[in-house]
Amino acid sequence: MVDHRAKNPIQHGGNQANIRARLKLGNRPLLDFSAPLNALGPPxxxxxxxxxxxxxxxxxxxxxxxxxxxxxxxxxxxxxxxxxxxxxxxxxxxxxxxxxxxxxxxxxxxxxxxxxxxxxxxxxxxxxxxxxxxxxxxxxxxxxxxxxxxxxxxxxxxxxxxxxxxxxxxxxxxxxxxxxxxxxxxxxxxxxxxxxxxxxxxxxxxxxxxxxxxxxxxxxxxxxxxxxxxxxxxxxxxxxxxxxxxxxxxxxxxxxxxxxxxxxxxxxxxxxDDSDYLRRTVELIRTESARLTERLWDLPGLRPLWPGRQRPSFAPPMANFVVCSLIDTPWTSPQLQDALARRGIFVRECSNYRGLEIGSVVTGPGQAHHTRGHLRFCVRNPAENDLLVETLADVMASESVLLRSREEVPVLSGFRRWRLRAR
The missing domain is CATH 3.40.640.10 (Type I PLP-dependent aspartate aminotransferase-like (Major domain))
Structure with a gap:
């Protein structure tokens, strides 16, 4: 069967204009972790x-x-x-x-x-x-x-x-x-x-x-x-x-x-023709992808999208982005994306990826985790990656109390949309 709904334009990372308009951010600086581009910038x-x-x-x-x-x-x-x-x-x-x-x-x-x-x-x-x-x-x-x-x-x-x-x-x-x-x-x-x-x-x-x-x-x-x-x-x-x-x-x-x-x-x-640029890129991602992922594992409520923390030798190297599930947290991925944007950090909210919707269950051999959505972070330079982790920790710890005053109820039809309902 042809999926006619799939013909519609879809959301991609990197659309700063959209989130600026929606949250009324104006020209406030946004550090972009939403689009998996080379952290070195253009050659x-x-x-x-x-x-x-x-x-x-x-x-x-x-x-x-x-x-x-x-x-x-x-x-x-x-x-x-x-x-x-x-x-x-x-x-x-x-x-x-x-x-x-x-x-x-x-x-x-x-x-x-x-x-x-x-x-x-x-x-x-x-x-x-x-x-x-x-x-x-x-x-x-x-x-x-x-x-x-x-x-x-x-x-x-x-x-x-x-x-x-x-x-x-x-x-x-x-x-x-x-x-x-x-x-x-x-x-x-x-x-x-x-x-x-x-x-x-x-x-x-x-x-x-x-x-x-x-x-x-x-x-x-x-x-x-x-x-x-x-x-x-x-x-x-x-x-x-x-x-x-x-x-x-x-x-x-x-x-x-x-x-x-x-x-x-x-x-x-x-x-x-810039071979040195490629060499420096690969070295940056080799070290920073692993380091950023390790730091994300330490944040309560976030779980990098792997079967486990210890990466076996047969696993492929890490790409220049990391996807995390939200598990055992009051936050949903759209809420956390907006909260981070208000703090000057723009991340990719992943609920329009099929299988990563809010309320989805991610599975692996012998594993099943109920999630409240997913966020994708591109890998940037060390100082920026540290800022991301520190801001995530601060936002999720200090602002989670605001979310406990309302409850999110799953809607099972369509794309598992969610609606907010006051307690």
């Missing part, structure tokens, strides 16, 4: 390239960003005809949805296949996968998996349609074992597997986990990369996909001209 060489690009705003960008494609092909060691650049991975996700729909339409006309294609998902995951699938008339199939876990395991082996998966996944942070995932891809030739590696460059073992090198010999594999996240320039909107030449050609046929600006292209080229 200086990229900023310089953007400034220089203002001299060319009287000319159209070159279609298909050939200079950036050539540089990315060199960077990843693949031919140029395997790369397509777009205005962020969101545009590319949409192009993939169109491609799957059109391919299924041709099969339906030729062979009389009665059903629309299936979109296979493991949730919680990035909401644009489901939205794009619904916009392109796909049936949504959700595969059950424990929310609490160290790595990703579930795969719709042998199915048809498209399988969307993050690597690591947003918001859980779990990554795939490369060998296992490739074996599953190879055993499912009729399934288009889309591996979103938007956050993989933050991991120290990226080189042994990425599937980019496997795309040249497979027509059922697409790898997505976001330059927004790793280089911290979301305002430029740029990402790319790596796939077989035939898939790239099909995607390019549906792409509108000039979706990537000249400024975005030159900034991306400059950023890719």
């Amino acid at each position: 200086p060489v990229a900023l310089a390239a953007v400034r220089a690009a203002t001299e060319t705003i009287d000319r159209y960008p070159e279609p298909n960003s050939p200079r950036l494609v050539e540089r990315l092909a060199e960077f990843h060691g693949v031919p140029t005809d395997q790369i397509i650049v777009g205005a962020g991975t969101t545009e590319l996700i949409n192009l993939i949805g169109q491609m799957v729909r059109e391919t299924a339409g041709r099969r339906r006309r030729s062979f009389g296949v009665p059903k629309p294609p299936a979109a296979h998902l493991i949730e919680p995951s990035y909401g644009e996968y489901r939205r794009t699938s619904a916009q392109n008339g796909m049936r949504t199939k959700i595969w059950d998996e424990h929310v609490l876990g160290w790595a990703q395991e579930t795969f719709p082996e042998g199915k048809r349609g498209v399988f969307w998966t993050g690597h690591p996944n947003n918001p859980s942070g779990r990554a795939w074992d490369r060998t296992r995932l490739l074996n599953l891809v190879d055993r499912s030739p009729s399934l288009m597997t889309v591996v979103d590696e938007a956050y993989l460059p933050f991991l120290p073992d990226e080189a042994k986990r990425t599937l980019i090198g496997a795309t040249s010999t497979r027509d059922n594999l697409i790898v997505l990369r976001s330059m927004t996240k790793i280089y911290a320039f979301p305002g430029l909107r740029i990402g790319y996909a790596v796939a077989s030449p035939d898939i790239v050609a099909m995607l390019r046929r549906s792409q509108q001209p000039w979706t990537v600006t000249t400024a975005a292209e030159v900034a991306a080229i400059a950023a890719v």
